[in-house]
Amino acid sequence: MPTRKLGLTAILLTGVLCAYLLAGVAGGLAGAGFFSRLQQDCVVPAWMSLQDMLGDGSLADGPLAQPHFAVVGILFAINGLALIALSAAGARWTRGVLLTPLLRLRPERAYDVLWALVLVPLAMACSFAIIYWLAGIRLPAERGIDFAAWQSWLYLVALIVLAPLAEEIAFRGWLLSGLDALWSSPALAIVISALFWALIHLSQGGAKTIALVPVGLLLGWLRHRSGSLLPGLAGHVTMNAMGLTIMILMAEGQ
Numbered sequence: 001m002p003t004r005k006l007g008l009t010a011i012l013l014t015g016v017l018c019a020y021l022l023a024g025v026a027g028g029l030a031g032a033g034f035f036s037r038l039q040q041d042c043v044v045p046a047w048m049s050l051q052d053m054l055g056d057g058s059l060a061d062g063p064l065a066q067p068h069f070a071v072v073g074i075l076f077a078i079n080g081l082a083l084i085a086l087s088a089a090g091a092r093w094t095r096g097v098l099l100t101p102l103l104r105l106r107p108e109r110a111y112d113v114l115w116a117l118v119l120v121p122l123a124m125a126c127s128f129a130i131i132y133w134l135a136g137i138r139l140p141a142e143r144g145i146d147f148a149a150w151q152s153w154l155y156l157v158a159l160i161v162l163a164p165l166a167e168e169i170a171f172r173g174w175l176l177s178g179l180d181a182l183w184s185s186p187a188l189a190i191v192i193s194a195l196f197w198a199l200i201h202l203s204q205g206g207a208k209t210i211a212l213v214p215v216g217l218l219l220g221w222l223r224h225r226s227g228s229l230l231p232g233l234a235g236h237v238t239m240n241a242m243g244l245t246i247m248i249l250m251a252e253g254q
Helices: 008-020 022-040 050-055 057-061 065-093 111-135 150-183 186-199 206-226 230-252
Strands: none
Touching: 065 150, 111 206, 111 230, 150 186, 150 206, 150 230, 186 206, 206 230
8 A cells, every 4th residue: 555645633643542542452351351361360369350450559569469460561561562563553554664674773873772771771860860859759669579470570571671662663663753754854753752652651640751751852863863763672671671670679678
């Protein structure tokens, strides 16, 4: 199918759908019996509701910590795969480019990966420190992680690997590429894609959403500078791993 230039409303609407309907996809799977199967397989207690499992943060401190991490990790994985699938579908009828050549990196740009490994975690640390200090709130501690439990590893892999992969493909791959092709304005495409990316984290708090905007701008700039998703992906994975490590250490120190 030949690509065609779409209006601003169409491409932004598709971006919104990719960003905000993921929870609906995961919820639909859970409502169709996915969560019930987890209960039947004794991954989670039969008496527990999905709302309790996801909404009660105190569960991570008690004996139900590992079922909690199992369910959250599985839903992270579902959301990530859904985001990649939606991006692939959207790239077929927009001017967005998916995977090729965005997962290639020109040899002269190989050092951008090293820059990303340093700059993205540094930007995250500075942005979060400033925004959380201004908001007068503390960075939450990540409790209940047990490195001997497969449920914790499911959660860790989904958060550190699959979430960055899906988000980079969707926001710095398809959405940024489509907006850049539509407007011929890399700067504007970087800003819009960064805002959309930050907004999908709104359920995790306004402070985190605001703190992620500068990080999203940096990730978009790395994508534009290198012509590839690889530097931003490397930086994003490192950022998530570093942030989670800090939160786990905070919990152990309390």
